[in-house]
Amino acid sequence: xxxxxxxxxxxxxxxxxxxxxxxxxxxxxxxxxxxxxxxxxxxxxxxxxxxxxxxxxxxxxxxxxxxxxxxxxxxxxxxxxxxxxxxxxxxxxxxxxxxxxxxxxxxxxxxxxxxxxxxxxxxxxxxxxxxxxxxxxxxxxxxxxxxxxxxxxxxxxxxxxxxxxxxxxxxxxxxxxxxxxxxxxxxxxxxxxxxxxxxxxxxxxxxxxxxxxxxxxxxxxxxxxxxxxxxxx
Numbered sequence: 001x002x003x004x005x006x007x008x009x010x011x012x013x014x015x016x017x018x019x020x021x022x023x024x025x026x027x028x029x030x031x032x033x034x035x036x037x038x039x040x041x042x043x044x045x046x047x048x049x050x051x052x053x054x055x056x057x058x059x060x061x062x063x064x065x066x067x068x069x070x071x072x073x074x075x076x077x078x079x080x081x082x083x084x085x086x087x088x089x090x091x092x093x094x095x096x097x098x099x100x101x102x103x104x105x106x107x108x109x110x111x112x113x114x115x116x117x118x119x120x121x122x123x124x125x126x127x128x129x130x131x132x133x134x135x136x137x138x139x140x141x142x143x144x145x146x147x148x149x150x151x152x153x154x155x156x157x158x159x160x161x162x163x164x165x166x167x168x169x170x171x172x173x174x175x176x177x178x179x180x181x182x183x184x185x186x187x188x189x190x191x192x193x194x195x196x197x198x199x200x201x202x203x204x205x206x207x208x209x210x211x212x213x214x215x216x217x218x219x220x221x222x223x224x225x226x227x228x229x230x231x232x233x
Contacts, residue, residue, distance in 0.1 A: 002181055003167070003188030004214050005056065006195060006207060008035035012045045014202035021211040025054035027080065027190070030070050031062065034199040035192070039073035046075045056080050056103065064093050071100055080105060080132065087124040094127055101129040103167065108133055108148035108156075125163045132190060133157060135170030145193035147171035150183055157184050174209035178217035189214055 006018040007027030015026055026049070028042045029035045046055045057076040059067050061083035071079065079097065081090060082105035094102055104121065121131060133156075135148040148170050157166055165187035168180050173194035180189065195210050197203040 002186065002214055002217070004211055005054075005167070005188060005190040006192075006202070006210075007056075007058065007169075007190055008033075008192040008196070008200065009045065009202075010035060010037050010041075010200045012048055014204075014207075015045050015049060017202065017204045018207055018211075019049060019053055021208045022215065023053065023211060024188075025056055025078070027056045027058055027192075028074065028076070029058045030074075031058060031060035031082065039070045042074040042076075054078055054101075058082050058105075061085065064089070064096065067093060068096055071097060076100065078103065078129070082132075082134070087120060087127060090124060090127045102127060103130045103132050104128045105132045105134055105169075106160075108135055108153055108170065121160060122163050128164060130165040130167050130187060131160050132167040132169055132188075134190075145171055147176070150180065154183065157186075161186075172210070174206065174213040177210060177214050181214065181217040 003024045004022070005025040005027055006023050008029055009015045009018070009026050018026060028037050030037065030039065049055065054077050055075065056078040057070055057074060058080045059082065067079060070076070078101040079093070080103040085104070090102055090104065104124065106121070133148070133153065135146050160166060166184065167188040167190050168184050168186045169190035171194065172180060172189060172191045177189055177191070180186070191210055193199070195202055195206040
């Protein structure tokens with residue numbers, strides 16, 4: 001069953017709508033971004049949400065102290081590292097994060113470059129609950145609204161799926177999420193711009209359509225069930 005995350009939430013109305021639509025997780029961006037939210041404001045939203053919905057904070061090359069402080073202030077249940085963080089950094093963070101789950105973002109700028117990182121990432125099989133594949137540009141490390149080259153990425157995704165639960169992001173919409181699920185058979189999918197009316201504001205119709213499309217195409221992928229528990233083995 002495919003895990004569904006709506007990221008870049010900035011207000012309670014959007015977060016509640018996503019929950020009502022049936023998502024498994026909500027994402028909050030704490031790195032420089034047009035969708036950035038403060039720990040305090042995120043905490044106010046999270047405090048109004050069901051406990052069963054995961055609340056994932058997105059960070060980019062920030063100190064462990066900042067990440068841990070934000071986790072506590074906002075009430076996050078998980079952390080997504082979306083920069084150049086090393087496995088060593090992640091291992092130290094996890095040891096202090098009181099069992100919060102870690103997701104590692106991988107930027108699909110070039111398949112060859114990403115394949116070269118696969119060996120390093122594999123060392124984190126005991127650390128990362130999942131690996132998220134995203135598109136990026138020199139200006140943006142995520143939330144680009146563009147897909148990466150899916151066909152060229154298949155070998156990389158399949159390689160890492162042997163070790164990790166895989167999440168597909170980058171340019172997903174209600175119109176193409178089914179194709180992504182069929183091609184990659186991922187553990188999860190993650191969307192931001194594909195369900196927005198403008199950066200930081202969700203289009204509730206698009207949210208519902210995306211969740212419905214993802215659910216209609218749910219499959220049991222190579223990376224196992226959809227519950228983000230202990231890291232995949």
